[in-house]
Amino acid sequence: MKASFISTSLLIFLLLQLPNHVTVSWRLTVPEPKPTPWPEQFHALLYMNLTSTHLQLSDLWYDWPKGRNVNIFQKQLGTVLYDIEWNNGTSFYYTLGADTECQITDFGVGIPRPDFLDGARYLGRVVTDGFLCDLWEKVDFIWYYEDVVTKRPVRWDFYDGISSHVMTWEVGAVLPDSVVQAPAYCFTESVDGKTSST
Ligand SMILES: *[C@@H]1O[C@H](CO)[C@@H](O)[C@H](O)[C@H]1NC(C)=O
Ligand SMILES: *[C@@H]1O[C@H](CO)[C@@H](O)[C@H](O)[C@H]1NC(C)=O
Numbered sequence: 298m299k300a301s302f303i304s305t306s307l308l309i310f311l312l313l314q315l316p317n318h319v320t321v322s323w324r325l326t327v328p329e330p331k332p333t334p335w336p337e338q339f340h341a342l343l344y345m346n347l348t349s350t351h352l353q354l355s356d357l358w359y360d361w362p363k364g365r366n367v368n369i370f371q372k373q374l375g376t377v378l379y380d381i382e383w384n385n386g387t388s389f390y391y392t393l394g395a396d397t398e399c400q401i402t403d404f405g406v407g408i409p410r411p412d413f414l415d416g417a418r419y420l421g422r423v424v425t426d427g428f429l430c431d432l433w434e435k436v437d438f439i440w441y442y443e444d445v446v447t448k449r450p451v452r453w454d455f456y457d458g459i460s461s462h463v464m465t466w467e468v469g470a471v472l473p474d475s476v477v478q479a480p481a482y483c484f485t486e487s488v489d490g491k492t493s494s495t
Pocket of ligand 2 (some may be wrong): 383386
């Protein structure tokens with residue numbers, strides 16, 4: 298008698314637990330998706346919405362073997378700003394043409410590694426920009442949306458509210474070195490007070 302009472306309550310207990318139990322076993326058998334590492338070289342055209350809600354396009358040329366990450370920003374109805382980041386921590390920001398400016402900054406950190414999203418926290422599946430995506434978050438710094446089918450990034454948002462939407466994604470594309478040569482006025486002493494080096 299006592300034995301059957303125990304097994305009945307055990308059964309009820311198990312039935313009550315069923316939804317959780319199913320969830321747990323699903324989690325155990327279906328591993329959470331992991332973000333696809335970035336290709337070692339690619340070109341992407343990004344549509345960016347800044348925190349000011351101003352818009353810009355960016356030609357992003359990521360090149361891990363050459364140790365550089367290039368953003369060429371076209372501000373909406375505004376200037377073109379070159380942002381050349383090197384793996385040794387030095388970044389050059391400059392404009393070309395009539396109203397030139399250059400700033401050299403040492404961030405002390407290199408460009409993102411291809412696997413920089415390793416260890417990101419999986420947040421599930423969402424539709425963004427019309428694409429079904431897996432979404433991850435890393436250290437409250439980046440929210441990264443990757444197309445479930447093609448594994449291409451669709452969008453990423455930074456903690457400060459800047460969102461980037463991937464319009465083209467060309468794996469293996471390489472920017473010619475001549476484009477990333479910082480202009481001479483980046484290396485001359487400031488004449489107009491705009492050139493600075495830190
Ligand atoms: C830019 O982002 C802001 C804030 O999220 C949003 O209100 C606005 O509609 C966005 N603009 C465009 C053109 O996407
Ligand atoms: C980092 O590398 C770039 C490109 O080769 C170079 O122009 C820059 O001077 C280097 N910075 C330092 C601190 O060595």
